[in-house]
Amino acid sequence: MARRIGIKDVAAAAGVSTATVSQVLNRVEGKRIREETRQRVWRAAEELGYAPNGMARGLRTRRSQTIGFVSDEIATTPHAGRLILGAQEAAAAEGLVLLLVNTGGDDALERRSIDMLLQRQVDGVLYAAMYHRTVELPGALRTTPTVLLDAGSPDPAVPSVVPDEVQGGLAATRELTRHGHRRIGLVVQTEDLPARQGRLRGYRQALAEVGVAYDPELVAAEKAVPFNTVGGDVEAGYRAARRLLGAKRRPTALFCFNDRMAAGAYRAAAESRLSIPDDLSVIGFDDQELVCESVHPHLSTVRLPHYEMGARAVARLLALVTAPDRPAAPDTDAKELLPCPLVARASVAPPSCP
Amino acid sequence: MARRIGIKDVAAAAGVSTATVSQVLNRVEGKRIREETRQRVWRAAEELGYAPNGMARGLRTRRSQTIGFVSDEIATTPHAGRLILGAQEAAAAEGLVLLLVNTGGDDALERRSIDMLLQRQVDGVLYAAMYHRTVELPGALRTTPTVLLDAGSPDPAVPSVVPDEVQGGLAATRELTRHGHRRIGLVVQTEDLPARQGRLRGYRQALAEVGVAYDPELVAAEKAVPFNTVGGDVEAGYRAARRLLGAKRRPTALFCFNDRMAAGAYRAAAESRLSIPDDLSVIGFDDQELVCESVHPHLSTVRLPHYEMGARAVARLLALVTAPDRPAAPDTDAKELLPCPLVARASVAPPSCP
Known part of the structure; x- marks a missing residue:
C-alpha cells in the first residue's frame, strides 16, 4: 500500500519510455506522440494513482504553492472552522493549499512552528488570532509576506483583515x-x-x-x-x-x-x-x-464575517506574494475592515411599554 | 519584503563560506569549525530569518514530513476545530505539519484536492468525516497510507478511528x-x-x-x-x-x-x-x-473525543508510514473505538416521583 507509484511504473504499464510519459503528463508541446499513446499513458497514470512530483516542480519554480496558516487557539472557538474554511477555499481556487499550525498561545511552539513553515518555503503566512485583538508580529515573519487575520498590529503598515x-x-x-x-x-x-x-x-x-x-x-x-x-x-x-x-x-x-x-x-x-x-x-x-x-x-x-475574512486575507496575501514591491494604492489602508451583517431571528420585537 | 533569504546571505553576514554555513546549520559531525564561528553563523541565520530549505531536503529523503488532512464539512460543525487540533498537535510533536483541504462534500473538488496533496508527496492522509458515518475511500488514496477519522469503511481492512x-x-x-x-x-x-x-x-x-x-x-x-x-x-x-x-x-x-x-x-x-x-x-x-x-x-x-481521535489517527498513520509492510497484530482491529466520557453538569437529578 505504501510504495509511491513512480514514472517508471506508468511507463511499464503503458508500454512506453519514461520520457514519453513525462512529455504526455507535462503536456509538452510540439512532440509527435500519437493520440492513442497519449490516452494509454493517461489511463495508466490514473489506474496506478500516479501523481507527478509537485515537490520537485516547486523547487524549479521557487514557489511552493502553499500558504502557512498560523493560529493561536483554534480549539477554543467554533469560529476557527469558518476562518480556516474561508482561507482554504480561496487558496484552493488559486491552486494553493494551506499548511496549518496551531500554537495554543505558546511562544516557543510558535517559533518552532513558524520555522517549520519557512523551511517548507511557504509563499506567505496568514497569522490568525481566534478573537479580534492586537498582536505583535513574530520576528521570523518579518521577511515573509504575512497578513494578520482577525488581529491588528501596533505597526500600521502590517496588512490585516478584521471585522468592522x-x-x-x-x-x-x-x-x-x-x-x-x-x-x-x-x-x-x-x-x-x-x-x-x-x-x-x-x-x-x-x-x-x-x-x-x-x-x-x-x-x-x-x-x-x-x-x-x-x-x-x-x-x-x-x-x-x-x-x-x-x-x-x-x-x-x-x-x-x-x-x-x-x-x-x-x-x-x-x-x-x-x-x-x-x-x-x-x-x-x-x-x-x-x-x-x-x-x-x-x-x-x-x-x-469569519469566512469572508479568511478569503480576503488570502487575496491580500496573494497580492503581496505576486507583486511584493508594488506600493499599496494611497487610498488602501493596511487594515481592512469587513462588515458584520444583521442576522434577524426571533428575539427582537417592539417594546410593550414604549 | 518578499525575497527569500538564502545560504549566501548568511555566509556573507557571518563572513564564512556557504559550505561552512551548511555544515554548521546541518550540524555535520566531525568538521573542525571553531565554536566562535559556529555561533556567528547561528546568530547571522537567526538575525536574517534564514530557514534551511526543507523542500530540497524532503526531496533527498523522499519524505515530505507533511500529512494531508482531507475533510468534507469543516465549517458546519464546531467539532472540526478539535479534530484538527488533535491531529495537528500530534503531528507537530513528530515534526510534521498538516496540509489541510476541505471538499464540502463535492466529489470533483475532492479528487482535485487529493491530487494536490499527492503531488506534494504527503507521507499519508487523514480522511475525516465531520460526523461519524460510513464512507467509500477515494480511489486516489488506495496507494497512499490513509486513516479514516470519525468514519468507517465498508472495507474492514481500512484503518479508522471512531467514537465508541x-x-x-x-x-x-x-x-x-x-x-x-x-x-x-x-x-x-x-x-x-x-x-x-x-x-x-x-x-x-x-x-x-x-x-x-x-x-x-x-x-x-x-x-x-x-x-x-x-x-x-x-x-x-x-x-x-x-x-x-x-x-x-x-x-x-x-x-x-x-x-x-x-x-x-x-x-x-x-x-x-x-x-x-x-x-x-x-x-x-x-x-x-x-x-x-x-x-x-x-x-x-x-x-x-474529537481531540483524542485526531491524535490517535496521526499515531496510526505514522505507524503505517514507517512500517508499511508489517502486518497488523492479530488482536488489532482496523477500526479503533475511543471512549466517550461522561460530562456531568446540572441537568440530571433523582426523579421527584419515583
Missing part, C-alpha cells in the same frame, strides 16, 4: 431602535478589547441617531471568569443583565457583547419573569449558530 | 439510571447513522442492567429538517420531547441523541412547565460546550 466592530455595534443597536426601543441596555465584558471599544462606539452612534443621550447607568460590565470561555461569558452576561433588569427603570431591550452573554441574559430574563421578545428584546453579536438556535426564542444577532 | 457510540449511549443512560430513573425516554433522529444505532444499543444495555424492559413507546424519533444543521436538530428534539412529555405516563428523564436535540427538549419541558432537573432530567451527547453552557441549567452530556 463599530459598524457591527451600530447594526445591532439600530435593529433595536428601528423597532422603537429607546431605553437600551448594554451587557458587556470588562476586558479592554478592540471588539469592546468598537461595539460600544457603534451602540453610542445608533443612540445618537435617534436623539437618545448615552446613559452610563444602562451599561452593565461584568468580568468574564474564566476569560474567553463559554461558561465565563454566559455567567457574566447573566450577572450584568440581572443588574439592568433589577433596576427601578429597566431597559426594554438589551444589546449583548456576544451571543454567549446573551444566553446569560435569557436566564436573567426568565428569572425576572420577562418573556423574550414580548417583555424584553435581546440582540447578540457573533452569530454563533449553536448558541443562537439552542436558546428559545432564537437569538437575533450580527454576524462576524 | 455504544459505550457513549451506555454512559449517558447509566447516568440516569444511577440517579434512580427507570422510565427514560429516548429523543432521537430518524436518519440511520452509526451514531444512532450505537447510542440506541447503549441505551438498551443500560436499561437491561437495571432490569428494565425496552419500551418502544419511550422512543420518539423525529426527522431533523434540514438534516445535520443546528436548527434542524433543535426543532426535531423539541417535537420528539413534546410527544414524550405529552404522554399519559411521561418519562422522568430524557436521553437525547445530541446536545442540539436536548436544547429542543429544554423548550418542550418549559412549555409543559416542567423544571429541569427537579421535574425532568435531561442528558445529551457530543459535549458541544456552546450548547451545554448556553442553556440553563447547564446540560449534562457525554463527550465525543
Whole structure:
C-alpha cells in the first residue's frame, strides 16, 4: 500500500519510455506522440494513482504553492472552522493549499512552528488570532509576506483583515431602535478589547441617531471568569443583565457583547419573569449558530464575517506574494475592515411599554 | 519584503563560506569549525530569518514530513476545530505539519484536492468525516497510507478511528439510571447513522442492567429538517420531547441523541412547565460546550473525543508510514473505538416521583 507509484511504473504499464510519459503528463508541446499513446499513458497514470512530483516542480519554480496558516487557539472557538474554511477555499481556487499550525498561545511552539513553515518555503503566512485583538508580529515573519487575520498590529503598515466592530455595534443597536426601543441596555465584558471599544462606539452612534443621550447607568460590565470561555461569558452576561433588569427603570431591550452573554441574559430574563421578545428584546453579536438556535426564542444577532475574512486575507496575501514591491494604492489602508451583517431571528420585537 | 533569504546571505553576514554555513546549520559531525564561528553563523541565520530549505531536503529523503488532512464539512460543525487540533498537535510533536483541504462534500473538488496533496508527496492522509458515518475511500488514496477519522469503511481492512457510540449511549443512560430513573425516554433522529444505532444499543444495555424492559413507546424519533444543521436538530428534539412529555405516563428523564436535540427538549419541558432537573432530567451527547453552557441549567452530556481521535489517527498513520509492510497484530482491529466520557453538569437529578 505504501510504495509511491513512480514514472517508471506508468511507463511499464503503458508500454512506453519514461520520457514519453513525462512529455504526455507535462503536456509538452510540439512532440509527435500519437493520440492513442497519449490516452494509454493517461489511463495508466490514473489506474496506478500516479501523481507527478509537485515537490520537485516547486523547487524549479521557487514557489511552493502553499500558504502557512498560523493560529493561536483554534480549539477554543467554533469560529476557527469558518476562518480556516474561508482561507482554504480561496487558496484552493488559486491552486494553493494551506499548511496549518496551531500554537495554543505558546511562544516557543510558535517559533518552532513558524520555522517549520519557512523551511517548507511557504509563499506567505496568514497569522490568525481566534478573537479580534492586537498582536505583535513574530520576528521570523518579518521577511515573509504575512497578513494578520482577525488581529491588528501596533505597526500600521502590517496588512490585516478584521471585522468592522463599530459598524457591527451600530447594526445591532439600530435593529433595536428601528423597532422603537429607546431605553437600551448594554451587557458587556470588562476586558479592554478592540471588539469592546468598537461595539460600544457603534451602540453610542445608533443612540445618537435617534436623539437618545448615552446613559452610563444602562451599561452593565461584568468580568468574564474564566476569560474567553463559554461558561465565563454566559455567567457574566447573566450577572450584568440581572443588574439592568433589577433596576427601578429597566431597559426594554438589551444589546449583548456576544451571543454567549446573551444566553446569560435569557436566564436573567426568565428569572425576572420577562418573556423574550414580548417583555424584553435581546440582540447578540457573533452569530454563533449553536448558541443562537439552542436558546428559545432564537437569538437575533450580527454576524462576524469569519469566512469572508479568511478569503480576503488570502487575496491580500496573494497580492503581496505576486507583486511584493508594488506600493499599496494611497487610498488602501493596511487594515481592512469587513462588515458584520444583521442576522434577524426571533428575539427582537417592539417594546410593550414604549 | 518578499525575497527569500538564502545560504549566501548568511555566509556573507557571518563572513564564512556557504559550505561552512551548511555544515554548521546541518550540524555535520566531525568538521573542525571553531565554536566562535559556529555561533556567528547561528546568530547571522537567526538575525536574517534564514530557514534551511526543507523542500530540497524532503526531496533527498523522499519524505515530505507533511500529512494531508482531507475533510468534507469543516465549517458546519464546531467539532472540526478539535479534530484538527488533535491531529495537528500530534503531528507537530513528530515534526510534521498538516496540509489541510476541505471538499464540502463535492466529489470533483475532492479528487482535485487529493491530487494536490499527492503531488506534494504527503507521507499519508487523514480522511475525516465531520460526523461519524460510513464512507467509500477515494480511489486516489488506495496507494497512499490513509486513516479514516470519525468514519468507517465498508472495507474492514481500512484503518479508522471512531467514537465508541455504544459505550457513549451506555454512559449517558447509566447516568440516569444511577440517579434512580427507570422510565427514560429516548429523543432521537430518524436518519440511520452509526451514531444512532450505537447510542440506541447503549441505551438498551443500560436499561437491561437495571432490569428494565425496552419500551418502544419511550422512543420518539423525529426527522431533523434540514438534516445535520443546528436548527434542524433543535426543532426535531423539541417535537420528539413534546410527544414524550405529552404522554399519559411521561418519562422522568430524557436521553437525547445530541446536545442540539436536548436544547429542543429544554423548550418542550418549559412549555409543559416542567423544571429541569427537579421535574425532568435531561442528558445529551457530543459535549458541544456552546450548547451545554448556553442553556440553563447547564446540560449534562457525554463527550465525543474529537481531540483524542485526531491524535490517535496521526499515531496510526505514522505507524503505517514507517512500517508499511508489517502486518497488523492479530488482536488489532482496523477500526479503533475511543471512549466517550461522561460530562456531568446540572441537568440530571433523582426523579421527584419515583
